[in-house]
Amino acid sequence: MWSKVLYIDLETGEHHTRDRSDLFDKYLGGTGVATQLLLEECPAGIDALSPENPIIFSIGPLTTIYPCASKVVSMFKSPMTGELGESHAGGRLAMAMRFAGYDSIVIKGRAAKPSYLSIHDNEVKIKDATSIWNVSSVEVTGKILREVEPGKGRRSIMRIGKAGVNQVRYANVNVDTYRHFGRLGLGAVFGSKNLKAIVISGTEEVELPDMSAYKNMYGKLYKEVVDTEVMDKYHDLGTAANINVLNQLKGLPTKNLKQSHFENAESISGEYFADNLLLRKIACSNCPIGCIHIAMLKTPFQKGHEFEVSHISYDYELIYSLGTNLGITMGEDVLRLIDRCEKHGLDVMSTGGVLAWATEMYERDLITPTDTLGISLRWGDTDNFLKMIDRIVEMPNKFYQALAKGTAVAAAEYGGEEFAINLGGLEIAGYHTGPASIVGQIVGVRHSHLDNGGYSIDQKASSQQLNEEQMVDKLIYEDYWRMINNSLVCCLFARGVYGEQNMVDALESVGIKKTREELEAMGREIFLAKYAFKKREGFDVEKVSVPKRFFETVSQLGMVQEETLEQMLELYRKKTGI
Amino acid sequence: MPAKIKVANPNRCIGCFSCMLACSRANSDSVSLIDSAIDIRTSGGIESGIGIIVCRSCIDPPCARACPKGALTPRNGGGVVLDKDLCDSCMVCADACLPRAIHFDRADMPVICIHCGICAKFCSHDVLEIRKTEVL
Numbered sequence: 001m002w003s004k005v006l007y008i009d010l011e012t013g014e015h016h017t018r019d020r021s022d023l024f025d026k027y028l029g030g031t032g033v034a035t036q037l038l039l040e041e042c043p044a045g046i047d048a049l050s051p052e053n054p055i056i057f058s059i060g061p062l063t064t065i066y067p068c069a070s071k072v073v074s075m076f077k078s079p080m081t082g083e084l085g086e087s088h089a090g091g092r093l094a095m096a097m098r099f100a101g102y103d104s105i106v107i108k109g110r111a112a113k114p115s116y117l118s119i120h121d122n123e124v125k126i127k128d129a130t131s132i133w134n135v136s137s138v139e140v141t142g143k144i145l146r147e148v149e150p151g152k153g154r155r156s157i158m159r160i161g162k163a164g165v166n167q168v169r170y171a172n173v174n175v176d177t178y179r180h181f182g183r184l185g186l187g188a189v190f191g192s193k194n195l196k197a198i199v200i201s202g203t204e205e206v207e208l209p210d211m212s213a214y215k216n217m218y219g220k221l222y223k224e225v226v227d228t229e230v231m232d233k234y235h236d237l238g239t240a241a242n243i244n245v246l247n248q249l250k251g252l253p254t255k256n257l258k259q260s261h262f263e264n265a266e267s268i269s270g271e272y273f274a275d276n277l278l279l280r281k282i283a284c285s286n287c288p289i290g291c292i293h294i295a296m297l298k299t300p301f302q303k304g305h306e307f308e309v310s311h312i313s314y315d316y317e318l319i320y321s322l323g324t325n326l327g328i329t330m331g332e333d334v335l336r337l338i339d340r341c342e343k344h345g346l347d348v349m350s351t352g353g354v355l356a357w358a359t360e361m362y363e364r365d366l367i368t369p370t371d372t373l374g375i376s377l378r379w380g381d382t383d384n385f386l387k388m389i390d391r392i393v394e395m396p397n398k399f400y401q402a403l404a405k406g407t408a409v410a411a412a413e414y415g416g417e418e419f420a421i422n423l424g425g426l427e428i429a430g431y432h433t434g435p436a437s438i439v440g441q442i443v444g445v446r447h448s449h450l451d452n453g454g455y456s457i458d459q460k461a462s463s464q465q466l467n468e469e470q471m472v473d474k475l476i477y478e479d480y481w482r483m484i485n486n487s488l489v490c491c492l493f494a495r496g497v498y499g500e501q502n503m504v505d506a507l508e509s510v511g512i513k514k515t516r517e518e519l520e521a522m523g524r525e526i527f528l529a530k531y532a533f534k535k536r537e538g539f540d541v542e543k544v545s546v547p548k549r550f551f552e553t554v555s556q557l558g559m560v561q562e563e564t565l566e567q568m569l570e571l572y573r574k575k576t577g578i
Numbered sequence: 579m580p581a582k583i584k585v586a587n588p589n590r591c592i593g594c595f596s597c598m599l600a601c602s603r604a605n606s607d608s609v610s611l612i613d614s615a616i617d618i619r620t621s622g623g624i625e626s627g628i629g630i631i632v633c634r635s636c637i638d639p640p641c642a643r644a645c646p647k648g649a650l651t652p653r654n655g656g657g658v659v660l661d662k663d664l665c666d667s668c669m670v671c672a673d674a675c676l677p678r679a680i681h682f683d684r685a686d687m688p689v690i691c692i693h694c695g696i697c698a699k700f701c702s703h704d705v706l707e708i709r710k711t712e713v714l
Contacts, residue, residue: 065609067596092624095595099611142623153619153629154595154611177625205602205684206609215603222596226702282624283594288702290592311625 001209001511002029002061005037006102008117008124010193011051011109015124020104028512029060029103030489031086032526034075037106038084039529044536048079048185049167049192051110057097058105060489064098065206066218066506067225068494070284072097072175073486078184079169079192080350080406081425083537084530085184086446090284090292090491091176093200096156100202109193116159116197120150121204129196136162138174138345141197151201154285159197160187161345163393167191168404170350170427174342178292178313179284182347184426184446209511217509221497226288230496234291235281239316240270242430243324251433251455251556254324255379256356257421257549260432260556264329268319272331279311284491291493297335312339320430321352326359327379340386344393350406353427354392355385357407361416371399371414418548423447424539432550434458434557436471439568442544443578444479445530450492452478458557468564472571479576480523487526531578541569541578579710580655582635582693583616586707591628593620597697597706604696606683613683615691616706630705633657633679633691644674650690655711660690 003024008015023033034056041054055076062069072093078085097105100121107117111126114133118125135141138161145157156176163171164187171187172180181187190196208214225231233241246252247265254262266272273295283290292313299308312335322328322337341348355377361367362377369376373396375384388403395401402410407427411420421428423441429449431437440454441447449455452475461471481500482492488506490498498506500516507514514522551560572578598614606613617631635656642650642658649664650671667686672678680688695708 064599095611098609139625146623153621157623177623203612203684204610205606205613207607208609211603211607218603222700281592283592285593285595286599288592288594288596288700290594290703 002103004102005104005106006119006124007106007108008126009109010107010111010115010126010195013126017102024061024103027522027526028484028487028507029063030058030487031073031075031483032487032522033104034058034073034086035526035529035533037104038075039533041106041108042077042533046077048077048082048085049188051108051193053077053189053192055107055186055189055193056104057093058489059094059097059103060487061510061512062488062490062506064095064286065208065214065510066490067222068287068289068491068497069488070094070287071489071491073489074173074181074186076186076189077537079167079188080185081447081539083534083539084445085186085189087181087183087186088486088489089173089175089179089181090287091156091179092154092285093156093158093175094489095285096151096154096200096202098202098206099204100200101204107193107195111194114194114196116145116195116199118149119198119200121202133165133196134162137343139177139343142174142177145197145199149199151199155199155201157197157199159345160190160195161343163187163344163346164191165196166393166395166404168346168393168395169406169409170347172345172347174345178282178294180347183349183448185347187345210509213509217506221502221506222288224497224502225494231289231494234493235289237270237274238281238291238293240273240293240314240319242316243269243319244271246431246433246556249433249556250554251431251458252324253320253421253428253430253432255327256325256360256419257432257553258360260553262324265324267329268323268331268334270316273314273319277331277335287491289493295335297332297339299336310335310339312342314338317430318348321349321427322355322385324430325352325356326385328382329380333382336382337385337389340389344389346389346393349429350427351389351392353407353421354403354410355388357411357416357420358388358403360419361414364416366415367399371397373397373400417545420547421549423546424544429455431455431458432553432555434461434555435468435560435564435568436461436475438546438550438560438565439472439572440475442546442569443475443541443572445527445534451482458555462557468568469571472568472575475572476575479527480520483523483526484519528577541573580653580693581695581708582656582711583632583691583695583698584707584709585630585632585705587703587705588630590703591618591630591705592703593618593624593628594702596700596702600696600700604694605692612681613689615689616697617679617681631677631679632706633693634677635693635711640674641671641680644670646670653693655693657693658690660688662687
């Protein structure tokens with residue numbers, strides 16, 4: 001039904017569309033189709049920052065059609081890990097792509113000069129971005145483009161900051177100010193292509209085969225999203241609620257995972273943020289929940305009640321990575337650090353991991369003030385961390401150049417690998433809950449906690465006494481089924497609503513007949529296609545080294561044993577065939 | 579008693595567009611923004627405010643007065659009723675409405691609010707309300 005792919009070549013300036021129902025019929029959309037496009041478009045073994053690396057965006061058959069089908073999948077070869085790059089973003093982008101009429105967008109080549117893409121319905125233009133290439137703030141870039149581009153009020157604007165321009169390997173792509181393609185370095189790929197921004201809007205009217213079936217299904221899903229408890233946690237405190245919860249359970253990585261609880265958690269908790277800093281909540285297009293929590297940071301800059309005011313979106317992972325992980329004791333200071341990363345367009349989770357590793361290196365005298373250019377690194381020292389963030393983006397010496405490549409690369413060069421907290425080359429998410437979380441991030445196609453929710457399986461293991469095999473089975477179930485969620489593309493926060501049956505029914509109501517069994521098989525097929533790409537690019541799950549630190553710090557499920565991990569990884573390999 | 583739509587709590591809006599999608603779904607049998615009578619838009623990005631534009635259900639509607647073809651007639655309880663057969667898409671009505679509550683679909687037909695209240699039903703934050711109004 002929807003299968004239009006827009007191909008853009010930044011090198012030649014050409015663009016065209018193609019009907020790819022061959023792919024959409026087979027893989028629905030989103031991550032399923034994007035994986036196939038990546039396999040088609042990305043030559044084997046290329047440098048992720050070379051013009052050959054494609055950037056792919058995909059929406060799915062439920063995008064904008066049903067509530068919370070509000071995300072876009074991006075895919076590329078990752079400059080962080082050298083293998084599968086995949087990151088998802090909300091904001092208004094999914095809706096803008098739907099109404100512009102493009103189910104996927106493929107961008108290839110490198111523009112000769114700094115450029116941005118302007119896509120409004122059928123009008124696709126590559127425009128000059130020289131004058132905004134070095135604008136130092138992601139927010140200001142958005143403001144400038146808003147003045148000169150059509151589609152006012154409901155368009156989507158993606159853009160990179162200085163981190164992307166300078167190709168910091170974990171630079172992100174900002175989407176509509178408060179959302180991001182955060183992980184695995186899409187911002188650096190934009191930078192390598194001389195691509196500063198993409199503006200997209202559209203006015204299409206979408207018709208469905210059976211409006212009455214559609215309206216009924218919409219009502220049912222809307223009710224489950226809004227009127228049941230399934231999504232409650234996302235609209236009250238939001239994901240930040242996890243700080244106090246995980247702290248209590250000893251599952252909260254703190255000070256480079258030297259600890260799994262934080263003595264000052266209370267003053268950076270979701271409760272503290274909501275009571276003292278929360279300004280308002282907003283939503284991605286087509287999501288009635290509104291989980292985007294915006295804080296207001298008011299900083300006096302001179303006498304006479306002169307204040308600088310920033311609005312900053314926060315979430316659990318951000319508070320962990322720039323908060324507990326760096327020993328920051330006040331919510332306001334966490335916001336200052338998030339704000340600085342946002343301005344430059346840096347992935348907050350990787351930045352926090354890099355800073356935590358560097359701080360421990362400094363603490364152990366493994367790096368010196370000569371390396372840091374005079375900055376003393378101490379847990380909780382916000383001002384010095386702010387300076388570090390600026391220098392990571394500027395890369396003034398060899399040490400900062402290494403930091404700009406991520407924890408794993410920096411540790412390979414400077415040492416401290418036993419406490420370089422990464423799995424598969426990516427800084428971890430904020431969970432030290434037990435073996436399922438670690439295994440989950442190693443085997444997960446994008447090394448994300450969201451690939452299979454390993455942290456939640458650890459929590460179930462604690463209450464239901466699961467053995468290793470049962471944990472592995474649950475990981476595999478999530479790994480496969482989330483491929484379907486991500487092909488539709490529904491927000492994973494709404495996965496409680498989009499269970500197996502609702503997915504089957506929702507698809508049927510828009511004219512796509514797939515049985516539960518067919519979807520399950522498709523999930524596995526998409527998963528294996530991603531592994532085909534990962535292996536082709538050199539990823540070998542057996543070669544992932546787990547830093548010793550993971551076994552030295554108590555987790556929610558007690559000390560994690562190396563043998564347990566090995567056993568689970570072996571089972572996982574056997575059962576999935578990877 | 580006829581009803582009319584009212585923006586009761588504008589500052590509660592989260593910008594999800596569920597109301598617009600509901601309007602198009604119910605009244606135009608489409609999934610779209612352009613077919614929606616209610617109009618949500620930001621100015622200055624989502625970091626600035628969210629504008630909510632609805633038909634103000636004027637008792638003496640200037641859009642109807644402006645229409646040279648008599649395609650818009652005052653509705654009982656406020657607002658207007660459109661006769662599509664009479665409309666020639668001259669768009670004069672849109673300019674007559676200061677809040678700019680009239681816009682056009684892809685066929686250049688004006689999209690006119692019928693005050694059915696479906697937008698309020700799909701507003702999760704009580705921004706919109708449907709209120710009973712006096713019959714004149």
